[in-house]
Amino acid sequence: MAREQGQKVVAQNKKARHDYTIEDRYEAGLVLTGTEVKSLRAGRASLVDGYAYVDRGEAWLDAVHIPEYGQGTWTNHTPRRKRKLLLHKHQIEKLQAAVSQGGYTLVPLSLYFLDGRAKVELAVAKGKREYDKRQTLRERQDKREADRAMRTRNRMGE
Known part of the structure; x- marks a missing residue:
């Protein structure tokens, strides 16, 4: 099968652009299970209540809803679980510094596939x-x- 090229947007958080002033943007990879990837490829996800945070030098994405895969069996994932974000260490340190200033939060703007890999666009935002x-x-x-x-x-x- 041919390798996937280009960008395919799965979900966007339009409400975040209305509720927050976007200061800075980052692209991060996601650690996902197989059924989550299949559900995303079917175009099913919701970023509405999602947020990200930094804990002990690791970035996490929480409250993002990826519904269970229809053909999945006992290997199916839980829809709203914490998912690890893949970022460089200096990017995580920048995010930690921005959030610790106060008034800033990490909001997911979009979830997409870039050349076959799941990515999320994070924003440092102020309400x-x-x-x-x-x-x-x-x-x-x-x-x-x-x-x-x-x-x-x-x-x-x-």
């Missing part, structure tokens, strides 16, 4: 206040209206 969320929505709406006005004006000029 937004309610008025920040409203401001972001207002800016997006204003930009959309400006783009719409420019399109109609360009059509008239043709």
Whole structure:
């Protein structure tokens, strides 16, 4: 069988981009069991409640829901278990320093396959206040209206 090429996105955490201000991003590998990989390849996962943390020099991903594999037997995994993240030591130290500053958290943004290997995009993020969320929505709406006005004006000029 040919080796898998390119990137295939399995799940994205759109709510995280709304609830947090993204400061920095990291790509990390995942330690998974066979049934978890098969379930991910079927395109089934949820990052909504997920978070990451550093414990004793190791990075962990917790509360990410990967449902049980349909054809799995007694070898099936538990859907919400802790999964180890594969990062370089200096990256883990940077993440630990960022989180220990206070107000920052590690949030998974997306889960995908890159050249056949499962990866997760982690973000060092700071929680937004309610008025920040409203401001972001207002800016997006204003930009959309400006783009719409420019399109109609360009059509008239043709």
